Amino acid sequence: MSEEQDFFDRILAEAPNARRASQGVLIESGNVLLHLTGVIKHSDLEGLSDDASFYASFCSREDIERIKKPKVLSDFLLQIRAEAIVDNPRLIRVFRKRKGNKKDWSLDEYYKSKFKESIYLKSLSKGNQKKLEKIPAGSAYLDNVNATCMKTVSGNIIAISESLENYLYFMNIFFYGDDFGLDQADTFSAYLIAQRIMAGHESYDFDLDSRGELPTHFEDFLQSLTNLQYQFILGHEYAHHLLGHLNDSRLFKEDLSIMLNAYQGDMKIQHYKYSHKLEYDADWHAIKNIKGNSLYKGDIANAAFLTLMYFETSRLILDYTNPMRGSIHSSHPSPTDRILKLRSRLNNKRGFSREQLENNIEYLTKYTDHFLKEYLAFNFDSFEKYGSVYLPNYKKKLLLDRVEF
Structure with missing residues (x-):
């Protein structure tokens, strides 16, 4: 038995109001609930x-x-x-x-x-690999559902929000759920979870409290697709480096708390913001820079299109919930504009056709409009309530926080 477990067992034996938690023990005293999760030795x-x-x-x-x-x-x-x-x-x-x-x-x-960098980096030319190999990049739990390039005293780093990965995963469930036989209640819930993640209302505890256990064949598809979308986002950030977009005139200095949920420190960060043209160029070069693998190029192109289509749904919802957003995101062109610009620059044999894209954009826009008028208009408080939404046919029991997970 570990020292930590022995410590918890003694508390459970000696404290009358103690009970076992999923991690450690809970001790109730009046209106106070103390959660001891572990032991640290001085x-x-x-x-x-x-x-x-x-x-x-x-x-x-x-x-x-x-x-x-x-x-x-x-x-x-x-x-x-x-x-x-x-x-x-x-x-x-x-x-x-x-x-x-x-x-x-x-x-x-x-x-x-x-870190999922190896596939993308290995697809680049040796020269570009060498230029990028010393740039630290990967996931972090940024509060913003985004990826960003930050400048430090030693150089630039790239951080991709884990929330962005979760967002894409649930949007993929929504978009492809019908193809895999999911009930409409589950695809709607997946859409709702994704939009709550984007808006900052869904709890960041997917490791602790899964929203539903999907069939293995669908889960494998989702992981593969979300990984491709991650590769595109990484490639987009790498493209800014390779294209020389990291000019100090584009640096913005902000409190780190703007980007990290619940952060209470006073650190400052500097990150880059780009013009519309530079965003278009980074989208295009994220795919153009891939060498000698046409199939992978097409997969990354479609991953890019899906990602940007999903962003368009969230843009509509965030504009609805916060009409004053206005110029906050004016540095980025609209996701639809990015899709059409990218489609016009790609080989016509690669990725979704313009007709397919227009049909998908129309479908997603109509679905989002229906969501706004028929759901959000009447459920605004529940949409913004912090917590968890489940896929109803894949997780039917509401679990008790800290006790069951």
Whole structure:
């Protein structure tokens, strides 16, 4: 038995109001609910900064040393990843779940093992691979459903929001669910989950509380497609680098709290914003830069089209829920404009035809218009309520937070 488990067993035996939780124990006292999720030894943190204990449940000692005193470029991406988690109790629980019982766990190694860059990078010319190989890139739990290029004192890093990956996954369930025999109630719920993710209302706990266990053949398809969409987004950010778009005149300085959910620190970040032309060019070169693999090029093109079509639905919903958004996103052309521009620059044999795209855009626009008029207009409060939505035919029981997950 581990020391941690022994500690929890003693609390359960000695505290009258203690009960076992999915992680650790819960202790109730009046109106207070105390959740003890783990044990951290002071000896393991000896010589580290006073706040090291906040990171210890999801970082190794080496991670913490690099986060507190970043020296090389990859340390800054690790720092962003850690700061996204440290002030968010739910994300700490997510990463404790990811960590499991691994004694050699490292946040940095976890993200390295999950990074989906290799397929895309290997598809580029040797020269472009060399230009990009030293740019740290990958996922982080950014609050914004987006990808961004940030400038640090040591150079540029690329972060792709894990929420963006979740958003695409559920939009793919919605878009292809009928082809795989899903009930309309499930495809609607998938659409609702995706839009709640985009708007920031869906709980970031998919590792803890799955929204539904889908058939294996559909799940395999979804993972493959979402991965291709991730490759396009990564390729888009890489294209900005290769095209020389990272001019300091395009830098914007903001509080890191703008990008990280629940972050309470005072760090500043600098990230790039681009003109419409530069966005069009990055879309095109994300596909154009792929060498010698026509099939993969076509797959990435379709992944790009789907991603941008989904973004168009969310643009319509966010404009409805927040009419004052206005100029906030004026630096980006509309997703539909990006689709049509990209279609005009691609080989006609590659990717969805213009007719297919127009039909899909029309379908998604009508579906979203119906969603706004028939659902959101009457369910605004529930749409904006923080929590979880399930796929009704694949997860019928509402689980109790902290006790069952």
